[in-house]
Amino acid sequence: MPKRHWEDFKPGAVDVYGPRLVTREEIVAFAAEFDPQPMHLDETAAAGTLLGGLAASGWHSCCILMRIIADGFINETSSMGAPGVDEVRWLKPLRPGTRVRVRTTVLETRASNSRPEIGFVKCLFELLDEQDGVLTTLTSPLMIRRRQAGAGA
Amino acid sequence: MKYFEDIAVGERTAVGRHTFTADEIKAFAARFDPQPFHVDERAAERSHFGRLAASGWHSAVVWMRLMVAERRRQAEAARGRREPVAAMGPALGLRDLKWLKPVYVDDTVSYESEVIETRVSESRPNLGLLTVRSTGVNQHGELVISFVSTTFVERRPVNT
Numbered sequence: 458m459p460k461r462h463w464e465d466f467k468p469g470a471v472d473v474y475g476p477r478l479v480t481r482e483e484i485v486a487f488a489a490e491f492d493p494q495p496m497h498l499d500e501t502a503a504a505g506t507l508l509g510g511l512a513a514s515g516w517h518s519c520c521i522l523m524r525i526i527a528d529g530f531i532n533e534t535s536s537m538g539a540p541g542v543d544e545v546r547w548l549k550p551l552r553p554g555t556r557v558r559v560r561t562t563v564l565e566t567r568a569s570n571s572r573p574e575i576g577f578v579k580c581l582f583e584l585l586d587e588q589d590g591v592l593t594t595l596t597s598p599l600m601i602r603r604r605q606a607g608a609g610a
Numbered sequence: 611m612k613y614f615e616d617i618a619v620g621e622r623t624a625v626g627r628h629t630f631t632a633d634e635i636k637a638f639a640a641r642f643d644p645q646p647f648h649v650d651e652r653a654a655e656r657s658h659f660g661r662l663a664a665s666g667w668h669s670a671v672v673w674m675r676l677m678v679a680e681r682r683r684q685a686e687a688a689r690g691r692r693e694p695v696a697a698m699g700p701a702l703g704l705r706d707l708k709w710l711k712p713v714y715v716d717d718t719v720s721y722e723s724e725v726i727e728t729r730v731s732e733s734r735p736n737l738g739l740l741t742v743r744s745t746g747v748n749q750h751g752e753l754v755i756s757f758v759s760t761t762f763v764e765r766r767p768v769n770t
Contacts, residue, residue, distance in 0.1 A: 490675070491671040491672070491674055491675045492671070492674045492675065492678060493675075493678055494678060494699055496699065496700060506697070506699070506700070507699075507700055507734075507762060508700055512700075514674070515700065515701055515703070516667070516670065516671045516674050519667060519670075520641075520642035520643070520667050520671070521642070523642050523643050523665075523667055524641070524642045524643065524644070527643055527644055527645060528644075531645060532644065532645060532646075536645060537657075537658050538645065538647070538659075538666070538709075539666065539709070540708065540709060541666075541706070541707050541708040541709055542704075542707040542757075543705065543706070543707075544703065544704070544705045544706075545703045545704045545705070545707070546702065546703040547700065547701060547702060547703050
């Protein structure tokens with residue numbers, strides 16, 4: 458049974474999940490399957506692009522972030538998925554051999570007006586490298602079941 | 611791809627379509643989004659989805675795969691006409707990504723992208739920025755995904 462419900466998320470709470478080592482092999486494999494642009498596949502071709510060398514597809518960064526938070530807390534939460542993502546910013550390239558973590562900050566929580574059994578938790582997710590450099594930011598409202606439908610938070 | 615100067619707001623691209631099988635939905639989710647309703651039919655039946663549904667990231671990255679293939683076709687056609695091919699990418703990010711309806715097993719999603727803004731990059735004036743709204747519609751005509759992304763594109767060289 459899920460351990461965490463909507464009521465357990467408080468604005469301002471910060472958690473860090475991971476680490477996960479991102480290998481060259483998985484960067485190239487993801488790109489070959491989903492984003493086969495030279496800057497994600499081949500060092501020589503990537504060197505001549507704005508990325509300045511081989512780097513993961515931005516979509517791959519999002520997927521890695523998703524996996525880290527799924528393992529980190531979502532799979533122990535009464536999660537109902539997310540209706541979407543407000544914003545993703547790919548700020549710095551994700552290079553092969555980087556050990557990434559995800560810093561999660563709860564921005565706001567609100568009960569659903571139309572559905573008393575659920576609430577929303579808007580989070581800022583930051584994909585970090587070993588030096589705490591922010592590679593990618595992602596802001597998304599998670600839809601989470603409430604422990605007590607319609608009760609005050 | 612065309613140069614930045616040759617791209618107009620309102621231009622639409624039929625990006626392609628894809629049918630999501632149960633095996634690939636589960637395989638993708640097992641790698642990147644292992645929530646029970648994306649990896650397990652029985653758990654999905656007990657969830658708010660009612661049956662197995664693809665990860666939203668899956669329906670998004672399939673757009674990318676189809677878009678890269680479409681750009682490659684366009685580039686080959688341009689080379690066939692002996693026209694230059696502008697470099698594109700990387701993207702800066704995206705916004706307003708909405709998963710409007712679940713993508714269920716054997717649903718076919720057709721993707722389209724429309725240019726909604728073009729502007730010269732302030733930080734890199736030799737490059738343009740292309741903002742595109744992309745959508746995916748299932749076989750029932752229902753909008754399942756929508757997002758807006760912004761990507762660098764090469765400007766036409768001054769001498770040509």
